[in-house]
Amino acid sequence: MALIVQKYGGTSVGDLDRIRNVAGRIAKTYDQGNQVVVILSAMSGVTDTLIKTAEKITEFPDKREMDVLMATGEQTTVALMAITLKSMGYEAQSLLGYQVGILTDSQSCSARILDIGADRLKALLADNSIVIVAGFQGCDAKGDITTLGRGGSDTSAVAVAAAINADACEIYTDVDGVYTADPNICKRAKKLDRICYDEMLEMASLGAKVLQIRSVEFAMKYNVPVHVRSSFNEEEGTMVVNEDANMEKVVVSSVTHNKNEARITLLKVPDEPGIASRILSPISDAGIIVDIIIQNTRSGNMTDLTFTVSKTDYKAAMKISEQTAKEIRAEQVVGDENIAKISVIGVGMRSHSGVAAKMFATLAKENINILLISTSEIRISCIIEEKYTELAVRALHTAFELDKTE
Amino acid sequence: MALIVQKYGGTSVGDLDRIRNVAGRIAKTYDQGNQVVVILSAMSGVTDTLIKTAEKITEFPDKREMDVLMATGEQTTVALMAITLKSMGYEAQSLLGYQVGILTDSQSCSARILDIGADRLKALLADNSIVIVAGFQGCDAKGDITTLGRGGSDTSAVAVAAAINADACEIYTDVDGVYTADPNICKRAKKLDRICYDEMLEMASLGAKVLQIRSVEFAMKYNVPVHVRSSFNEEEGTMVVNEDANMEKVVVSSVTHNKNEARITLLKVPDEPGIASRILSPISDAGIIVDIIIQNTRSGNMTDLTFTVSKTDYKAAMKISEQTAKEIRAEQVVGDENIAKISVIGVGMRSHSGVAAKMFATLAKENINILLISTSEIRISCIIEEKYTELAVRALHTAFELDKTE
Numbered sequence: 017m018a019l020i021v022q023k024y025g026g027t028s029v030g031d032l033d034r035i036r037n038v039a040g041r042i043a044k045t046y047d048q049g050n051q052v053v054v055i056l057s058a059m060s061g062v063t064d065t066l067i068k069t070a071e072k073i074t075e076f077p078d079k080r081e082m083d084v085l086m087a088t089g090e091q092t093t094v095a096l097m098a099i100t101l102k103s104m105g106y107e108a109q110s111l112l113g114y115q116v117g118i119l120t121d122s123q124s125c126s127a128r129i130l131d132i133g134a135d136r137l138k139a140l141l142a143d144n145s146i147v148i149v150a151g152f153q154g155c156d157a158k159g160d161i162t163t164l165g166r167g168g169s170d171t172s173a174v175a176v177a178a179a180i181n182a183d184a185c186e187i188y189t190d191v192d193g194v195y196t197a198d199p200n201i202c203k204r205a206k207k208l209d210r211i212c213y214d215e216m217l218e219m220a221s222l223g224a225k226v227l228q229i230r231s232v233e234f235a236m237k238y239n240v241p242v243h244v245r246s247s248f249n250e251e252e253g254t255m256v257v258n259e260d261a262n263m264e265k266v267v268v269s270s271v272t273h274n275k276n277e278a279r280i281t282l283l284k285v286p287d288e289p290g291i292a293s294r295i296l297s298p299i300s301d302a303g304i305i306v307d308i309i310i311q312n313t314r315s316g317n318m319t320d321l322t323f324t325v326s327k328t329d330y331k332a333a334m335k336i337s338e339q340t341a342k343e344i345r346a347e348q349v350v351g352d353e354n355i356a357k358i359s360v361i362g363v364g365m366r367s368h369s370g371v372a373a374k375m376f377a378t379l380a381k382e383n384i385n386i387l388l389i390s391t392s393e394i395r396i397s398c399i400i401e402e403k404y405t406e407l408a409v410r411a412l413h414t415a416f417e418l419d420k421t422e
Numbered sequence: 423m424a425l426i427v428q429k430y431g432g433t434s435v436g437d438l439d440r441i442r443n444v445a446g447r448i449a450k451t452y453d454q455g456n457q458v459v460v461i462l463s464a465m466s467g468v469t470d471t472l473i474k475t476a477e478k479i480t481e482f483p484d485k486r487e488m489d490v491l492m493a494t495g496e497q498t499t500v501a502l503m504a505i506t507l508k509s510m511g512y513e514a515q516s517l518l519g520y521q522v523g524i525l526t527d528s529q530s531c532s533a534r535i536l537d538i539g540a541d542r543l544k545a546l547l548a549d550n551s552i553v554i555v556a557g558f559q560g561c562d563a564k565g566d567i568t569t570l571g572r573g574g575s576d577t578s579a580v581a582v583a584a585a586i587n588a589d590a591c592e593i594y595t596d597v598d599g600v601y602t603a604d605p606n607i608c609k610r611a612k613k614l615d616r617i618c619y620d621e622m623l624e625m626a627s628l629g630a631k632v633l634q635i636r637s638v639e640f641a642m643k644y645n646v647p648v649h650v651r652s653s654f655n656e657e658e659g660t661m662v663v664n665e666d667a668n669m670e671k672v673v674v675s676s677v678t679h680n681k682n683e684a685r686i687t688l689l690k691v692p693d694e695p696g697i698a699s700r701i702l703s704p705i706s707d708a709g710i711i712v713d714i715i716i717q718n719t720r721s722g723n724m725t726d727l728t729f730t731v732s733k734t735d736y737k738a739a740m741k742i743s744e745q746t747a748k749e750i751r752a753e754q755v756v757g758d759e760n761i762a763k764i765s766v767i768g769v770g771m772r773s774h775s776g777v778a779a780k781m782f783a784t785l786a787k788e789n790i791n792i793l794l795i796s797t798s799e800i801r802i803s804c805i806i807e808e809k810y811t812e813l814a815v816r817a818l819h820t821a822f823e824l825d826k827t828e
Binding site for chain 2: 102
């Protein structure tokens, strides 16, 4: 007997037929003698519809009330799932965020989990009940509903798994698992059987939409083994686990790309102490997250400063930068939305040299110009022109020997 | 400055335009220097849609989970209303049932309110905030969501008004107020300026859909003045208040009708002690509410027993009765769905005689046969053939001098 947490995303519970299908999976796991806790997202499209409705009222709807509104999505699916399981003869009960005791901070629409009570959840499990938990939502110390941001149900699942010390946390999604590259772009991409938390964290932060980044942080912190798999078949997916010796033998485990960034450069900025902060503080004050930052020294007392932001923040960041440029007497602000970030990731990089050189050489061989470079201990990212994205991914996938071998 | 509770029903918040319209009313009341608490229903049609969705899964969806599901309806409207008011520049905040502290028993789908905490609500009022409360819902001692049954938002409103000692409880609906008879049937019906709790209670229990019966019980118990009025105009509606001396001068204040009953008669039942209980216990065990019960003595040791139930329970009650009839060797069970109950109501009856005689004479004059009679201290009801409903209402309305005088 094992204690298993299963999380199903919006497409997996998109209508009553799919809910029935998922109920069958849950029942099967229960019938095999396991204790089962299920975390559900809202039906696909529902959260977006709710957001659009609120935005018809006002451009910036109150965030506390948005949480109240959006939380109805998951509340609906957990009730329907519990009704389905009960109608099949199983003991099942839904629990909302505040009923589980998912305590968060008060940051509406992007709250962070502080603690999970789970007493009630454990009592239901002890009574042999299947427990259906509303994902994406929690409550703060005042008892207000909060939500955890896009993909928050992944985090709910991993956090609940950590709180009840689950044997496994299965994330059911509409893909088979984690791939060495996006299979839509790279036909030779293969599914990874195992990937370590650090690598998954880099992938999530690079825009791979398999898992919410915070769910991976949680899994790593509490050592929760996460199994990413498809809700539409019975195949084994990808295990996200602690690093082991075998993983280091592979230098690069995956190639990722992200077209959702834009580049902003301030040209001929006076090269004086504190200038980077002077430029970037107003950006971060506006709640915009900056990814890569590069400062090049020019001749004279001048420098160029370049940074990237997500495409959705591009216009706002340009406006702020133009204002700052005036104030600090920079010559010009130039922006570029047609860029992509290509990254190679692997814990093996820690013990292998020459990965960067090989990456640059591979791109050069394809005549792809590198605009910016950024690195971490287990990742190298290059910003290139967007139109070369697919070519770059395929070339790097082959160069780092990730292609399918059959 | 007054403390005012306003309740708006489903049609009043049926879409974003209507929500904006209601927000305008709320804002106006607030701007006049009042403290305002608003109770909202789900958008019209939403609760029914949720019920139908659940019934697609199974004929008898689990009731605890139905409460979780249905509560999303009011959760949605309170969030949208708070977003609207905040976008208009008002301090407003939504509170769900459990956040208000509306403590109920655990009877899913038809819970009764045991207590209202309201500390948080009072604190928000003290902060000059408009408070938007989700109607229809509460929570039990375990923290589970409960709902109060059809029309439960009325009860939420009156109960909240009682808990915070409000100066007025305004129930906004799609009618102008309480009428002396249904204006759709009786053109001469007039709106009542005032009606007492007892009369309103009789009207509610007779199927007049203006207020949920339990909301009237609450108002009476805690002496909450209720103002029933339209959300589509500025007219004064009907005040539901304590009885006063003037009210007793009017013998009959209204004529009501209810076509939602059916009659079942067991013929030639052995006339022995306990036989009525033997027949009616299985009916009430099935959760069916019996309205009128009449037992006629026949010649010999035989009796006939007749009772009425609501049309929705008719088939189930017939089936149970046929089974009982076999067991007690009654001769036959006959049923009739084509009946209507016509009632005259008035606290003046307590001090005036001859009301029953006048009612029977009026019906006789129109050649309407009376099938059953039932009375209370302030009400006389006759069951007649359904086809005479409109004729009976109009004749009684005129006979008891309720017709418009202009």
